[in-house]
Amino acid sequence: MTQARVRLGKSGEDLACATLRREGYEILARRYRSRFGEIDIIARDGPTLVFVEVKCRAGTAFGSGADAITPRKRFHILRVAEEYLARHGATEVPCRFDVVVVSFEGDGRPRVEVIRSAFEAAGGF
Numbered sequence: 001m002t003q004a005r006v007r008l009g010k011s012g013e014d015l016a017c018a019t020l021r022r023e024g025y026e027i028l029a030r031r032y033r034s035r036f037g038e039i040d041i042i043a044r045d046g047p048t049l050v051f052v053e054v055k056c057r058a059g060t061a062f063g064s065g066a067d068a069i070t071p072r073k074r075f076h077i078l079r080v081a082e083e084y085l086a087r088h089g090a091t092e093v094p095c096r097f098d099v100v101v102v103s104f105e106g107d108g109r110p111r112v113e114v115i116r117s118a119f120e121a122a123g124g125f
Contacts, residue, residue: 012056012102012110013040019100019112025050036079041100048094051081053118056102069099069118078121097121 017027025043032039041052053069077097085091099118103111 009054009056012100013054015102015110015112016052016054016100017041019114020052023114032080032084034080034083036083037076039077039080039084042084045096048096049085049090050096050098051077051084052098052100053077054100054102058104074119081121095121 013030017030020041020043021027023045025045027041027043028049029042030040032042039051040054041050043050043052053073055069074097081095081097085093085095096117097119099115101113101115103113105111
């Protein structure tokens with residue numbers, strides 16, 4: 001991964017966290033890793049535990065960031081979420097999966113979109 005992509009991703013996550021905080025989320029963890037992969041942000045929105053994937057794009061030439069949440073990516077996010085819940089004894093807590101799309105328009109200004117309940121866990125969570 002190039003340094004420019006790393007900086008873009010970090011910038012996107014920072015913007016996502018700031019936006020989520022303004023919307024009342026409490027950020028619990030960033031870049032949470034397990035053997036199954038990584039979740040960008042874990043937050044609390046009221047009583048709900050929220051697993052957040054951040055997709056950052058320098059433009060829209062390759063589609064929106066939400067288009068990048070493939071079935072395979074969802075599978076990995078779900079496995080990491082299950083591991084997090086088990087490790088933290090939170091298996092009875094309501095959960096959801098949000099996506100934050102950060103795109104930089106032609107003028108360089110970021111546009112941040114929070115997609116609540118972007119996808120669901122098969123079999124319930």
